[in-house]
Amino acid sequence: MKIKRKIVKIDEMLCNGCGQCVSPCAEGAITLENGKAKVLREELCDGAGFCLGVCPTGALTLEERETENFDEEAVKEHKASLVKEGLAPHIMSCHWCGNSEMIQPLLPVKTNGDSTWVCVKCLPQLIHG
Numbered sequence: 001m002k003i004k005r006k007i008v009k010i011d012e013m014l015c016n017g018c019g020q021c022v023s024p025c026a027e028g029a030i031t032l033e034n035g036k037a038k039v040l041r042e043e044l045c046d047g048a049g050f051c052l053g054v055c056p057t058g059a060l061t062l063e064e065r066e067t068e069n070f071d072e073e074a075v076k077e078h079k080a081s082l083v084k085e086g087l088a089p090h091i092m093s094c095h096w097c098g099n100s101e102m103i104q105p106l107l108p109v110k111t112n113g114d115s116t117w118v119c120v121k122c123l124p125q126l127i128h129g
C-alpha cells in the first residue's frame with residue numbers, strides 16, 4: 001500500500017560508491033549496485049535517516065513522497081535471508097572496541113564532525129573521557 005511518508009533519496013551524481021551507508025542501515029535496505037548506493041525495496045526503508053550522517057559526499061537526504069509503506073515483517077524476512085546467505089551488512093560493530101551489536105547494544109554518536117556507532121560499554125568513556 002502506498003502512502004505519503006519520509007524515505008531516503010540517493011543522488012546518484014553525488015554518490016561515489018564508497019558503501020559507508022550500507023551497514024548503518026538497521027533494516028539492510030541499502031545496497032550497492034553498479035557502483036552506486038540504492039534503496040533495495042522502498043518498504044524496507046523506514047526513513048529514520050541513520051545513513052545520512054555517514055555519507056561523505058552528501059548524496060543522501062530524506063524526502064517526503066508517495067511510496068510503499070514501511071513493512072516491519074518484510075524487514076524481518078529480508079534480514080533473516082541476509083543472515084542465512086552470510087550477507088548481513090546491517091549487523092554492526094562498535095567503532096571503538098569492535099564488539100558486535102549481537103553482544104552489546106550500539107548507539108549512533110556524532111563526534112568531531114563524524115558519525116560513529118558506539119556500544120553501551122564504551123559510551124561512558126566517550127562521555128567522561
Ligand code: SF4
Nearest residue numbers: 015016018019021055
Ligand atoms: S555513503 Fe554516500 S557516497 Fe558512499 S555509497 Fe552511500 S550514498 Fe554513495
